[in-house]
Amino acid sequence: GRWPHILPLAYTIQALFLITLRFFIYKRKSWHYFVYDLCYFVNVLTLLYIWVFPSSKILFTVCYTLSHGPLSFAIVLWRNSLVFHSLDKVTSLFIHMYPPLTLFTLRWLLPLDLQRKDYPAIVHIGSSLHMKTAVFYTVVFYLIWQVLYYAFIIYGRREKVDRGLRATxxxxxxxxxxxxxxxxxxxxxxxxxxxxxxxxxxxxxxxxQFGYMLLSILPVCLWYYRNM
Structure with missing residues (x-):
């Protein structure tokens, strides 16, 4: 695009609005446990990278692999579609599409001087992701999310879920x-x-789900980061 440096801000504003709105809408329907899924976790990580830890090579790597892997493939698997008169469909497409779109823009379209200034991790990583390192840290962050999900949703809210009071x-x-x-x-x-x-x-x-995550990040590490 003509102004790639604007996309992170545009993404942030939309994410805060759409995800917050979805939480309250879903809460009224007892669907708000959906907001603890991996896709929202990746959105939070992406926002943390953009605004808090832009020098973190680990965080950028994890965000890049998870967003271009599980989130991107989920657009097809969950049959996301852009339906302008449906806030729910627009939000679903947004949470899966915008993290990879934003990180792709930062990696490939942002001028080098702005990368050095605002997102130095991208420059420090270089032209390729180290396969073992990328997979290791991605798995670590994925397991952190999985353990938290189990503790707070599957175990912590088991009674409500089993009784059908909450959808997941x-x-x-x-x-x-x-x-x-x-x-x-x-x-x-x-x-x-x-x-x-x-x-x-x-x-x-x-x-x-773990196998799906692992398979979907491999093309990102092997090809997508350096050859697009």
């Missing part, structure tokens, strides 16, 4: 009769969508 992404996916995740779990013998949610389903789901 994992209960929605596991209960979707036509969904890939529910059908795959049933094939492995952990029960169908009508059999309720047990710990085996949750563990299987977490391993499946």
């Amino acid at each position: 992404s994992y209960t929605w996916l596991l209960a979707d009769k036509d969904g890939f995740v529910a059908r795959l779990i049933q094939k492995f013998g952990f029960g169908g969508p009508n059999d309720g949610i047990n710990r085996y389903k949750i563990v299987f789901y977490f391993f499946l």
